Amino acid sequence: MVTIKSLDDSKNIIAALLLDVHNVHGVVFNKSAYRKTLNKVLRRVDREGLSFLTKTLPRLGKCLDKALAGQYLMTKSQHRFKTMAGSELPIFMGELFSQVFSLDGEVLPEPCTKCVQTLRDVLYLFYKYELPYNDEEESAVLSSFKKTEETVSNNSTLFAAMHTAVEHITHTRRSYDANHKKTTTEVIREAKILLSGVFSSFDLDNIVPKHGPGVVATKQKLWDKYLWSNVSDNITRHYPLDAYFYASLGHVCDRLESISLIQARDLPARVILVPKDSRGPRLISCEPVDYQWIQQGLGSAIVRHVESIELTKFNVHFTDQEPNRRGALLGSMTGRYATLDLNEASDRVSLDLVRLLFPPNITVRLEACRSSSTVLPDGEELKLTKFAPMGSSLCFPVLALITWAILTAGAPDADTRDGILVYGDDVIVPTTYVADAIEHLESFGLKINRDKSCTKGSFRESCGMDAFKGVSVTPVRLRTVWSSTPSPNVYTSWIAYANSFYDRSYFTLYDLIVDNLHHTYGAIPDEAMHLACPSLREVTEANKPKLRRLNKNLQKFQYKVLDVKAKSVIHDIDGWSMLLRYFTEGAKTNSSLPELHDEAMSRIDWQVARRILTFEHTCRPSAIAVRGFDSLSNESDPFSVSSYTYRRASMLVRRWR
Numbered sequence: 001m002v003t004i005k006s007l008d009d010s011k012n013i014i015a016a017l018l019l020d021v022h023n024v025h026g027v028v029f030n031k032s033a034y035r036k037t038l039n040k041v042l043r044r045v046d047r048e049g050l051s052f053l054t055k056t057l058p059r060l061g062k063c064l065d066k067a068l069a070g071q072y073l074m075t076k077s078q079h080r081f082k083t084m085a086g087s088e089l090p091i092f093m094g095e096l097f098s099q100v101f102s103l104d105g106e107v108l109p110e111p112c113t114k115c116v117q118t119l120r121d122v123l124y125l126f127y128k129y130e131l132p133y134n135d136e137e138e139s140a141v142l143s144s145f146k147k148t149e150e151t152v153s154n155n156s157t158l159f160a161a162m163h164t165a166v167e168h169i170t171h172t173r174r175s176y177d178a179n180h181k182k183t184t185t186e187v188i189r190e191a192k193i194l195l196s197g198v199f200s201s202f203d204l205d206n207i208v209p210k211h212g213p214g215v216v217a218t219k220q221k222l223w224d225k226y227l228w229s230n231v232s233d234n235i236t237r238h239y240p241l242d243a244y245f246y247a248s249l250g251h252v253c254d255r256l257e258s259i260s261l262i263q264a265r266d267l268p269a270r271v272i273l274v275p276k277d278s279r280g281p282r283l284i285s286c287e288p289v290d291y292q293w294i295q296q297g298l299g300s301a302i303v304r305h306v307e308s309i310e311l312t313k314f315n316v317h318f319t320d321q322e323p324n325r326r327g328a329l330l331g332s333m334t335g336r337y338a339t340l341d342l343n344e345a346s347d348r349v350s351l352d353l354v355r356l357l358f359p360p361n362i363t364v365r366l367e368a369c370r371s372s373s374t375v376l377p378d379g380e381e382l383k384l385t386k387f388a389p390m391g392s393s394l395c396f397p398v399l400a401l402i403t404w405a406i407l408t409a410g411a412p413d414a415d416t417r418d419g420i421l422v423y424g425d426d427v428i429v430p431t432t433y434v435a436d437a438i439e440h441l442e443s444f445g446l447k448i449n450r451d452k453s454c455t456k457g458s459f460r461e462s463c464g465m466d467a468f469k470g471v472s473v474t475p476v477r478l479r480t481v482w483s484s485t486p487s488p489n490v491y492t493s494w495i496a497y498a499n500s501f502y503d504r505s506y507f508t509l510y511d512l513i514v515d516n517l518h519h520t521y522g523a524i525p526d527e528a529m530h531l532a533c534p535s536l537r538e539v540t541e542a543n544k545p546k547l548r549r550l551n552k553n554l555q556k557f558q559y560k561v562l563d564v565k566a567k568s569v570i571h572d573i574d575g576w577s578m579l580l581r582y583f584t585e586g587a588k589t590n591s592s593l594p595e596l597h598d599e600a601m602s603r604i605d606w607q608v609a610r611r612i613l614t615f616e617h618t619c620r621p622s623a624i625a626v627r628g629f630d631s632l633s634n635e636s637d638p639f640s641v642s643s644y645t646y647r648r649a650s651m652l653v654r655r656w657r
Contacts, residue, residue: 007482007494007516010053010126011045013509017125020506021096021118028095028115037093053126060090061123062451064097068116068468070457071450073105093119107457117473120466121504124475128277131481137280138273142376145271145283145389148347153385155445159352162188181436182410184443188356190409195401196359198312202305204365209244209297210584212393213647216289217270217375222569222644226577231290233264238368239294247580254576268381269374269391277479285374285391292393294369297584299393306401316404317423318397321463327421327428328462331454333470337419338434339462342403342441343449345425346390349399350445354387357405358398366394396424403427403441410440426462431455476500484520488564488650491521495534502537510537518543521652525561531657533563549656558656565653566645578641586639 007013015038022034029037044052060079067074074097076083081090088105089097096119099112162184182190211225218230228245241259242252252259267288276282287295303318317323331337342348351370355363371392373383388395404422411417411433421428429437434455438448454460458469466474480493498513514536517524523546525531526539547560573581 007513008484010050011042012512013478014041014045014053014122014125016509016512017122017501017506019508020501021122023508024505025096025115025118028099029093030095033095040092050126050129050131054129054131057123057125058127060092061120061127064116064119064123065454065459065461065466066451067101067105068107068457068459069454070107070459074101074107075105078105093122111469113469113471113473116468117471117475117504120473120475121506124477126478128279128477128479129481130275130277130479133273133275133281138377141273141281141283142271144344145347146376146382148344149382149384149386152348152350152445155350155352158445159350159356162356182412182440184440187406187409187440187443191357191402191405192359194311194405194408195357195362198306198309198401199359199362201309202302202362204238204298204361207239207244207294207297207301208584209239209293210300211289212292212296214284214391215272215286216292217286217371218267218289220289222646223571223573223577225289225293226573226580227258228262228290230263230265230267230288232266232288234266234368235290235294236264238365244294244297245290247576247583251576251580266372269371269384269389271374271376271389273377283390285371285389287371287392291369291371295393298365298369299397302394302397302401306397312401312404314418315408315420315422316400317421318400321423321426321465324421324423324426324428324463325465328460328465329467329470329472331428331431332458332460332467335458336431337428337460338431338455339453339460340427340429340434340437340441340455341449341452341461342399342425342427343447345399345403345446346388346395347386348446349387349395349402351385351387353402353444354398357402366398369394400424402444403446406440406444406446407437410436412436423463428462476504482516484516486520486652488652489648491517491562491652492534492564495524495536499537514539514543521562523561525559525657529559531559531561533561533657551656560654561657562652563655563657564650565655567649567651569644569646570642571644572642581641582639586641 018034018038018041022029022031041052044056048056060081063074063079066072067078072078073088075088076090079090081092083089084091084094084098087094087098087103089101089103096112096115099115100108100119101111102108211222216225220227228241231241231245241262242249246252246255267290269285269287269291271283271285273281274284306312306316307318327337328339331339351367354366358366366387370388371384373381374389375381387398400422403425404420407420407422407427407429408417411420416430416433419428419430419433427437438453442448452461460467464474465472476497478497480489482494483490494513494517498510498517501507501513502510514524517536523543524539525533525535525545527535527537529535529544545559545561548557550556551558
């Protein structure tokens with residue numbers, strides 16, 4: 001039995017959680033079951049290391065999800081854990097599994113959703129822990145990236161043949177038949193018509209270029225990005241240098257000498273690996289600064305347009321996940337909607353597929369700001385046949401529109417079309433259409449992640465919503481590794497974790513986290529104090545902030561508390577660059593997104609939707625095109641053209657709140 005005092009050891013965290021499981025499910029998960037389970041966990045962690053928590057238990061969790069989704073029974077051949085006597089269920093937390101499944105592994109007619117939630121809380125607790133990755137995991141990610149590129153390249157001939165076939169039937173009339181299963185050629189033709197309709201009123205020239213918050217392949221500092229040393233001819237053929245890269249004609253005239261020195265090379269992108277979680281790193285392709293400048297402007301314009309026109313605003317979303325989340329919740333309760341997840345989605349959209357489906361005038365502009373190659377960490381330059389890897393600002397909009405167009409074109413009727421929701425690689429379709437939907441998507445080189453797609457049973461997941469029988473069973477997944485050294489990221493993350501565990505009545509784990517937070521950071525306010533800073537659900541009087549003052553202007557008491565503030569970098573740039581930055585980042589925009597109310601959910605199933613939820617959603621307007629590079633400052637603060645904040649660079653400060 002471990003002493004539950006410190007967060008520095010993962011065994012203490014899981015021990016506290018198991019004790020809470022006993023307290024919540026005491027009738028089923030009694031003291032004896034708690035002790036046996038805890039001892040089992042401790043032995044296996046000692047023997048296998050942290051991988052038991054980050055890999056072995058999540059595998060059991062995935063087996064649980066698949067069984068709930070009706071993919072198979074919860075049997076030993078699937079979960080590979082030692083089973084209870086006379087049962088197919090694992091002996092590990094078998095007391096809770098038996099409240100969800102019968103002895104032969106089939107979901108019970110009335111399963112306990114609370115037990116499902118608890119099981120997933122335990123099994124996925126460390127699944128996304130942000131641990132360092134090794135060279136083997138790095139090599140595996142790069143190898144997968146290159147292998148996918150080969151697959152996409154092999155599809156080029158297929159799309160060329162499709163294009164020829166479509167040209168031959170463009171003017172062929174087909175009689176309508178609701179029971180007719182559309183061929184790939186017919187899907188292409190209708191998808192092209194749909195995307196032509198989407199962009200029929202789109203002004204390709206009316207964009208506001210801007211810089212993104214991340215690094216670029218050409219490695220300029222934040223303040224150097226406005227001094228152009230290279231702008232590809234691919235871009236300037238469609239977005240002239242004087243109109244899109246300079247603040248005004250006066251700016252152009254003052255820079256004539258430097259403009260003559262600007263090169264026009266087509267520079268490659270650059271691949272970097274960034275920490276993701278216990279499963280390994282994430283691959284990002286950084287774009288050259290000139291490409292990123294136009295990509296950001298064109299991508300933002302497409303997003304605003306798609307979320308505002310009647311044809312797509314209820315089905316395709318970029319700025320809000322809530323429609324998909326509520327769709328998953330509804331699908332888990334009624335079974336009428338399935339959730340699909342695309343595997344390596346951004347890497348499998350071929351450039352030839354974009355050429356096949358998008359209108360030619362749109363394709364030309366998309367290609368104008370597309371990197372044709374990328375440099376791998378070992379220096380190898382890889383020619384890209386995919387449209388764009390993750391890192392391009394156009395990757396997400398193009399993926400979503402292609403997915404929506406293919407699914408909508410292949411749908412047999414209007415009701416099916418209305419039931420399609422797309423948010424990037426998260427897709428919701430009516431269950432009656434799911435088999436054809438998968439076939440249509442895969443016929444265009446996209447790949448369905450069947451492990452994460454839910455087409456049967458009562459389990460659905462989409463956009464972070466894990467739902468079972470109409471109830472959210474999304475687990476609390478620890479990401480940020482605890483550190484006893486004060487850190488802004490650790491402070492905010494672990495306060496959020498503590499609050500989530502409190503909401504689930506896991507008070508032992510809550511107290512463990514809070515005690516460690518107090519030991520490292522001192523007094524922390526609770527939510528009853530109503531302060532605009534990170535706060536815990538509940539704090540004893542002895543551990544609340546004591547230093548306070550009366551603010552006569554606000555007519556309220558303020559407390560001196562810990563808060564998080566972005567690190568500001570003040571770097572003066574020349575006047576024209578300041579003006580250009582203000583025009584592209586600081587100026588207010590009126591292109592706010594439309595309001596979506598109950599009508600959006602009525603497209604899915606309004607009778608059931610209204611019974612279990614009220615959907616009054618307003619898409620978040622863009623108050624400022626880009627507020628400083630990932631600035632954490634208050635939106636009411638004046639925009640400063642000489643002030644920058646680095647991404648994920650913040651600090652803890654004590655101030656009055």
